[in-house]
Amino acid sequence: MDIKTEQRAYRESRPSALGRGIERLTSPVGKKLAKLVPSSLVRMVLKRLDDASGAAQLYNFEHNRSNLAACRKAAGRVEKVAMSINASTGAASGFGGLFTMGLDVPATVGLAMRNIRDTGRAYGFTGEGEAEQIFRLQILELATLDNEEQRRARIAALEAGIAPDGGLLAPGAKASTPVVDQVVERVSRALALASFRRRAGMVVPFVGAAVGGAINASFQRDVSKAARFAYQARRLQAENV
Numbered sequence: 001m002d003i004k005t006e007q008r009a010y011r012e013s014r015p016s017a018l019g020r021g022i023e024r025l026t027s028p029v030g031k032k033l034a035k036l037v038p039s040s041l042v043r044m045v046l047k048r049l050d051d052a053s054g055a056a057q058l059y060n061f062e063h064n065r066s067n068l069a070a071c072r073k074a075a076g077r078v079e080k081v082a083m084s085i086n087a088s089t090g091a092a093s094g095f096g097g098l099f100t101m102g103l104d105v106p107a108t109v110g111l112a113m114r115n116i117r118d119t120g121r122a123y124g125f126t127g128e129g130e131a132e133q134i135f136r137l138q139i140l141e142l143a144t145l146d147n148e149e150q151r152r153a154r155i156a157a158l159e160a161g162i163a164p165d166g167g168l169l170a171p172g173a174k175a176s177t178p179v180v181d182q183v184v185e186r187v188s189r190a191l192a193l194a195s196f197r198r199r200a201g202m203v204v205p206f207v208g209a210a211v212g213g214a215i216n217a218s219f220q221r222d223v224s225k226a227a228r229f230a231y232q233a234r235r236l237q238a239e240n241v
Contacts, residue, residue: 003068003069003072003232003236004236006228006229006232007229007232007233007236010155010225010229011152011155011229014148057114057118057121059074059077059078059081059118059122061074061121061122063122065122065123065124068123068232068235068236068239071122071123071124071235072228072232074122075119075122075123075224075227075228075231076224078115078118078119078122078224079115079119079220079221079224079228082111082112082114082115082220082223082224083217083220083221083224084217085111086107086108086111086216086217086219086220087214087216087217108216108219109140111220112140112143112219112220112223113136113140115220115223115224115227116136116139116140116223116226116227117136119224119227119228119231120132120136120227120231122231123231123232123234123235124235125231125234130171131161131168131169131170131171132168134171135158135161135168135230138154138157138158138161138230139158139223139226139227139230140223140226141154142154142155142158142226142229142230143219143222143223143225143226143227144222155229158230158233159233162233162234162237163237164237164238165237165238166234166235166237166238166239167234168234
């Protein structure tokens, strides 16, 4: 599949089956928890995680960044590393139950932010400045959406923010508000799911571990797909392909 075909397929694709299943499982509790989590707190946590994500790379690149196919291949390696790491932490969380579940959510979100930033680096985008930070949050949001109509709208909004040269248009004063609100809900659902893993782990530990590992790996895969789509859109725009 060439990159232009891949871009079109992503626009038309549905959220992952596992993601839709998680939504059905956790939505009733997650929506109630979302009301208890102040968006200002999540905004602060995401800002710190995003800053920290720039400190180290998941994969050391050696490819030619002028070659888009080579960039795509390097981004695929980032995905594999992120999935492997997060599957391990998810399995540990599921197996450890009560003692480890509180560590899994921030670790997963932090890894997702590193995944996004390193995918951007794979395509030649270093990711500095407010516009770049909001762009990364838009990618994170896109990876979490399970509503097809919202997903299409967010894809359109993300692409509309890309400048003709592949850079980013200056964000409006309130551009990040809906993104933060969506991440609040995502974190709440993750907390609800962590509770489910804990209960499963208490009864049959290896079931909890299997669920935790699968959920986290699937999430990082969704993050990688969203990040590749977003940064490929910028490269294609710049190259007028």
